[in-house]
Amino acid sequence: MKCQKCDKQATFHITDLVDGKPNELHLCEECAGAFLAPSPEDANEMLPAMAGLLAQHLAVGETAEDLARLDQRSCPVCGITFLEFRKQGRLGCPHDYVNFAAELEPLLLNIHGETRHVGKVPKYCASGAEQQTQLIRLRREMKEAIAAEEYEQASLLRDQIREIERSREPHGEE
Amino acid sequence: MDFSQLDLHELAKTSGEWLRGSGPESDIVISSRIRLARNLADFPFISRATDTDRAEIGKILRSRIETLHEQGKFKGHLIYVDVSSLEAVDRLFLVERQLISREHAEAEGARAVLIDQREQTSVMINEEDHLRIQVLKSGLDLSSAWEQINDLDDLIEARVTYAYHDHFGYLTACPTNVGTGLRCSVMVHLPALVLTRQIDKVFRSLQKINLAVRGLYGEGSQAQGDFYQISNQVTLGQSEEELIKKVADVVPVLIDYERKARDFLIRESQETLHDRVSRAYGILRTAQTISSEETMHLLSSLRMGVNLGLIRDVAIPTVNKLFVHTQPAHLQKLTGMELDTSDRNIERAAYLRRHLSGDGAGATHN
Numbered sequence A: 001m002k003c004q005k006c007d008k009q010a011t012f013h014i015t016d017l018v019d020g021k022p023n024e025l026h027l028c029e030e031c032a033g034a035f036l037a038p039s040p041e042d043a044n045e046m047l048p049a050m051a052g053l054l055a056q057h058l059a060v061g062e063t064a065e066d067l068a069r070l071d072q073r074s075c076p077v078c079g080i081t082f083l084e085f086r087k088q089g090r091l092g093c094p095h096d097y098v099n100f101a102a103e104l105e106p107l108l109l110n111i112h113g114e115t116r117h118v119g120k121v122p123k124y125c126a127s128g129a130e131q132q133t134q135l136i137r138l139r140r141e142m143k144e145a146i147a148a149e150e151y152e153q154a155s156l157l158r159d160q161i162r163e164i165e166r167s168r169e170p171h172g173e174e
Numbered sequence B: 001m002d003f004s005q006l007d008l009h010e011l012a013k014t015s016g017e018w019l020r021g022s023g024p025e026s027d028i029v030i031s032s033r034i035r036l037a038r039n040l041a042d043f044p045f046i047s048r049a050t051d052t053d054r055a056e057i058g059k060i061l062r063s064r065i066e067t068l069h070e071q072g073k074f075k076g077h078l079i080y081v082d083v084s085s086l087e088a089v090d091r092l093f094l095v096e097r098q099l100i101s102r103e104h105a106e107a108e109g110a111r112a113v114l115i116d117q118r119e120q121t122s123v124m125i126n127e128e129d130h131l132r133i134q135v136l137k138s139g140l141d142l143s144s145a146w147e148q149i150n151d152l153d154d155l156i157e158a159r160v161t162y163a164y165h166d167h168f169g170y171l172t173a174c175p176t177n178v179g180t181g182l183r184c185s186v187m188v189h190l191p192a193l194v195l196t197r198q199i200d201k202v203f204r205s206l207q208k209i210n211l212a213v214r215g216l217y218g219e220g221s222q223a224q225g226d227f228y229q230i231s232n233q234v235t236l237g238q239s240e241e242e243l244i245k246k247v248a249d250v251v252p253v254l255i256d257y258e259r260k261a262r263d264f265l266i267r268e269s270q271e272t273l274h275d276r277v278s279r280a281y282g283i284l285r286t287a288q289t290i291s292s293e294e295t296m297h298l299l300s301s302l303r304m305g306v307n308l309g310l311i312r313d314v315a316i317p318t319v320n321k322l323f324v325h326t327q328p329a330h331l332q333k334l335t336g337m338e339l340d341t342s343d344r345n346i347e348r349a350a351y352l353r354r355h356l357s358g359d360g361a362g363a364t365h366n
């Protein structure tokens, strides 16, 4: 049997449903592949890219100046700027959720339809997490102090780090 | 058995429990998977972590997770694998096995995975988030997957401080995962919906209720072998149980559609269907060289033929295993040789002939 769309041998016999009625199609492998493949529009619908979402959201209600000012804002803990986040779609540290909360909320609403977590809560230290996150900043500052040969400052920072780290010891060891 | 290290060569000869073809609705549902994204509170997310940070994160997580064994709190045994020191073929092998993500295989820098010997649990370290915990079960079994992963998460959480915020929940590198950090997915085999061209309609309706659909092994929309993963898109604002229920509730509907499409094909064009399935079986048993794509395509027909009783001398676990064992890295591990594409196609055909040979031995041996 010949393919219904070209002259090659038909090796695929497809039952197409047209308005609920079966319709037999006899196609070669190539034509069958083209027939069964989802159209490009279907593929595009599959997953809106993070970058697209961000662009969509930020384009609304922001003037160019607002956006430029926002892009320069950075996180005091990890140093990421909003522009860097916008470009790579990944945040730099847990504190970014606090630092950029106002900007992230509309984005979260766009992605999830909600902005508040209602699920599982860690049994231990849920409230101590933000304090732990400050270790990222303290370690960075200590490294900078050492590089600048400000050893007194570095040792002060080290004491602070140790104190917070002690509170990090594994819990629930009975 | 030595649990201290993972012998990938030995592992290649076996198959993970998720492939055993058991569990509820296993003619259509291959596996159920849940993963949780978690980060340590006191380190930057991966994109801003230095090499020292990554090494430190890896060290802390490894030691905290390994103490679970000493204290006997975790049932099973997690084996540590340093992914950054593995050869490319071994990394790809773990991807084909569904134990690590493609991103984790292809990334750079210190990264690892802990795998339990039954291949149900894997814990990726330094993926997009510091921790990606995964539990994989055969068939439709989300509730026991959730129970298992929730317990492991509790055990790890007792030893580290996760990045967590009262308002936003578990904090993740990408805002698309924040809140629960939970992605649950069910892998389904839908050959009859593809054959009757109903699949696009089904997907559009799934997208309308905020569920994502992906092909097997990754992000591309084109499914290999008519395997699709259905998963939640949203992670914030609903509890873990609600998110899981949404996926769990839609799967029986999909199963019903697929069964109806199979009934329809049997009723309206049994000869054509039987012919198609038999030809697929014939090619798989006799081909001398065969690509991975064609193999997936034909195995899909064969799998449906076995499920419909049109083919009686092959067992479903054998077919399930062939889908994985004919992948490029598995073939190379099984032959113990590095093979280029054309050598792989020859080796793949030989492997299929050996396992589907008409002497009746095909159904069970490894």
Ligand SMILES: [Zn+2]
Residues within 6 Å of the ligand: A003, A004, A005, A006, A007, A008, A027, A028, A029, A030, A031, A032
């Ligand atoms: Zn043709």
Ligand SMILES: [Zn+2]
Residues within 6 Å of the ligand: A075, A076, A077, A078, A079, A080, A092, A093, A094, A095, A096
């Ligand atoms: Zn930050």
